[in-house]
Amino acid sequence: MTAADGTAVEDLSRLLAQMPRPAGAEYVAALEDELATRFGVQHAVAVSSGTAALHTALLSLSVGPGDEVLVPALSVVMSVAPIIQAGARPVFVDCDRQGRGLDLDDLAAKVTGATKAVLPVHLWGRQGDPVRLAQAAAAHGLAVVEDACQAQGSRTGGRAAGTNGDVGCFSLKDGKIVWCGEGGYLLTDRDDIAGRARALRAHHLPPYDGQPETVGYNYRLAEPLAIIARSNLARFDDLLDHRRGQAQQLAGLLAATPGLKAATDAAAGDNGYSALFRLELERPRAFCEHLARLGVPNSVGTFGLTAADRRPALARYAGSPCSQAEMVIDRTLAVVLTDHDTEERINGYAQTISREASTWDTHR
Structure with a gap:
């Protein structure tokens, strides 16, 4: 057993001894601080799954009905479902010859007046060229939502996967590099995305506003899972x-x-x-x-x-x-x-x- 494992056992024992207790997020908050520090971003927002991370990210960018989102055909269905759940239309883009990233010519050809964002998927932990993609997105006024669920720790040009766009989305499901059984998180340097994501994951009931402006979701990460995730993040x-x-x-x-x-x-x-x-x-x-x-x-x-x-x-x-x-x-x-x-x-x-x-x- 590692020191991190021992700490996790102690934390779980203490948490279980306190339950049931008023809703709190002591360990989730600690996990978010550690994730933000680890990946060098301003904000990390923990949620209940990688799918929830993608859905929350899209909603935080006001992607919804009438919008289109460019997404790789070289992707899993879990990367596409949140676009549909947000009410938008996925538009499939082909990959480059190596299968590492999007074919940027195909991407440009599929941009329309309804296109709101591009959602690159780092399948199998591989990235394309995030700099060229960011330039292409900026040229068309598109937000970039990275699906880095399989890419924890992948780096290109000195930058970690999930930190190249407006927001990066990750999974904590078992089998990932850092895991806790089930869960996910978002990384972003944008205050507006982080604020909306935190509200949306908890029924859009932020403490500063008892009257939600929109319906949110129960996308919170459970405290015991945050303890496991912190233990794995430490190693x-x-x-x-x-x-x-x-x-x-x-x-x-x-x-x-x-x-x-x-x-x-x-x-x-x-x-x-x-x-x-x-x-x-x-x-x-x-x-x-x-x-x-x-x-x-x-x-x-x-x-x-x-x-x-x-x-x-x-x-x-x-x-x-x-x-x-x-x-x-x-x-x-x-x-x-x-x-x-x-x-x-x-x-x-x-x-x-x-x-x-x-x-x-x-x-x-």
């Missing part, structure tokens, strides 16, 4: 190094495997959220599904990841196909990692992947 560097080490371990074990090319790039600032490989095998999507059945968890095979504009539930919002995003997803093996995966388990993943790749052309 953030170790957790980040561990995840990067796991991704590098798997990449090294598979370096000589035909048909696979490592795509995680620590030198580019990736956090190693998933171990990524570009597949040069026939029927790559089927290969990912085959690995999932053999116990190798991965984005495509286990969770059915597909380009967001191809999802039936989002078909009404689809425009011209984002073919590059579809190709990147279908040709990416993203092995799901957690901080509990041992060297033995990762070695087992490598053995299975290597064995199945070497005989894949015999599978029909």
Whole structure:
């Protein structure tokens, strides 16, 4: 047990001894202060999930009915749902050739008079070029809401993911670098966004105004979860190094495997959220599904990841196909990692992947 773990146990014991008690947020407030300091921003606002963070961020920017939000087709459905929940329309943008960021030419072509914001998604912990994206957004008068839920600790140009736009959104769900089971937070340097977010997460009942101007939500983070999140945040560097080490371990074990090319790039600032490989095998999507059945968890095979504009539930919002995003997803093996995966388990993943790749052309 680490010192941080011991402190968390003591704090949980003290909190439980005081419950039930009047609503308070002692540990949430402490977590917010520590997050803001850690990432070098003015404000951190803790909420109940990464989805709640995105929804709250959009509402804090007054995104609503009649508005459009540009969002990558190279994203998960959880990145798109908050746009719809806010009453706005998602407009899907294709990715660049590497699948790291948005195709800025496609973005410019899809801006209309109704476009209010762009919501880049740092899938698998990878960012595009945040400076160029910020310039493109500014040229069109768009706010930037970063979905950095999978990108805790990723950095580009010396800046942390989630601190390049107007507001960055993160998840604290188990499996993330910093986790507490369920939860999320926003990072921003804008006082207006932070103020609205704090009101919206608590039914829009701020202490300075007993008459809410709009209906808010129950998006508060529970105090016991804040204690767990603080414990993990205290060992953030170790957790980040561990995840990067796991991704590098798997990449090294598979370096000589035909048909696979490592795509995680620590030198580019990736956090190693998933171990990524570009597949040069026939029927790559089927290969990912085959690995999932053999116990190798991965984005495509286990969770059915597909380009967001191809999802039936989002078909009404689809425009011209984002073919590059579809190709990147279908040709990416993203092995799901957690901080509990041992060297033995990762070695087992490598053995299975290597064995199945070497005989894949015999599978029909």
